[in-house]
Amino acid sequence: MKRQILASFAIGTLSATLAIFALQPISQETPANAANSETYRQLNLFGDVFERVRADYVEETDDASLIDNAINGMLSSLDPHSSYLNPKNYRDMQVQTRGEFGGLGIEVTMENGLVKVVTPIDETPASEAGVRPNDLITHLDDEPIMGMSLSEAVEKMRGPVGTSIKLSIIREGRDEPFDISITRDKITIKSVRYRREGDIGYIRVTTFNEQTSSGLDEAVTALQKEIGANLKGYIIDLRNNPGGLLDQAISVSDAFLEQGEIVSTRGRHSEDTQRYNSRSGDMTGGRPVVVLVNGGSASASEIVAGALQDHRRATVIGTRSFGKGSVQTIIPLGSDGAIRLTTARYYTPSGRSIQAKGIDPDLIVRQETEEEKNRRVTGEASLRGHLTSEEGEEKEASGSSSYVPANKEDDTQLLYAIDLLNGKKPSAQAAANKQAKSNAGVEQGTAN
Structure with missing residues (x-):
């Protein structure tokens, strides 16, 4: 198994990856600060909460989604660049590093529950549509972003080439939010x-x-x-x-x-x-x-x-x-995707x-x-x-x-x-x- 090391903007993207990668074997050594009995008690608490949600939440829940979100919540609480990549997100990230993929052509991160544009990539649909750095995206096709994870928002912005999506944007210097419609295209990054x-x-x-x-x-x-x-x-x-x-x-x-x-x-x-x-x-x-x-x-x-x-x-x-x-490491989890963890x-x-x-x-x-x-x-x-x-x-x-x-x-x-x-x-x-x-x-x- 290999891990990939990222030393850049390790955030969700719709275009070129913001990460820096280098391949190294994963250490199989036991961590020096191995979990103690109190840690395992807390893990039992997580299991109790998980079962209570499954049994008593007002609507039926999906076990896989609950666990995915719990893992992502743990990682994203560490810093803005650590996160969980489900199998599809992990495959998408690997494609992005090759410099050719479908999407809008923007680099994004999360800020106060909204998607923030870091930069549009040159000569992509987002750039040509007038998306700017620092734009805050509040809605996708009129669906609020607040409450979504970054991965979920990125996934909704992706789609088949030739299809369109409406971004609702707040921009500094403008009094009111406004909409931009962008047609998805195959993004080939000539770096x-x-x-x-x-x-x-x-x-x-x-x-x-x-x-x-x-x-x-x-x-x-x-x-x-x-x-x-x-x-x-x-x-x-x-x-x-x-x-x-x-x-x-x-x-x-x-x-x-x-x-x-x-x-x-x-x-x-x-x-x-x-x-x-x-x-x-x-x-x-x-x-x-x-x-x-x-x-x-x-x-x-x-x-x-x-x-x-x-x-x-x-x-x-x-x-x-x-x-x-800071440096992020992509650690594969077999068929279960990967985690992106700040390590240096x-x-x-x-x-x-x-x-x-x-x-x-x-x-x-x-x-x-x-x-x-x-x-x-x-x-x-x-x-x-x-x-x-x-x-x-x-x-x-x-x-x-x-x-x-x-x-x-x-x-x-x-x-x-x-x-x-x-x-x-x-x-x-x-x-x-x-x-x-x-x-x-x-x-x-x-x-x-």
């Missing part, structure tokens, strides 16, 4: 896109699935061939990238590093610590790299940004990332924990518009029941904007990165942001 920006290679990574490492190799090779000796550097755009597979995050980081640690994970016990190191040479030949992040950049994105920042291999530009720094925190090469803090850019550059102010992602620290920062709640940080303009001409962060690699003086607004960062300690980015 890497690239283009030439003058003598600069622009590479957009939307998620970390099984195709990401090969997609990055293709992008770098194509840009080197197209631009040739005039190539000045690369922009790696991780904005609104919610995470993905651990081995892919490591491979992407490794592509820009000659040597050194990329990320480490630390569990409850010292023997649970694992370190992942760079193994191959820098495929870009040491050319300058800029990494773009924002409030929608989570976990795998934060691993890449943190590794390149700590090794001084890249300049990180944008706004503070989400702060998802992950750390950047310098030993920084990102949990509930995020990655602070080297250069804070905002999209100074009213639209940006309405697109702020509140971050891991705002999630109910989140793992606190090891430095205490007072050291935790809120999120930042997830707004990325549709037009390049309006994208202050991208234009700043292009100017930086071209050796030009930044725009007036970007320069003002940089000065504000240097003057305000709370805004100070980390330049390790």
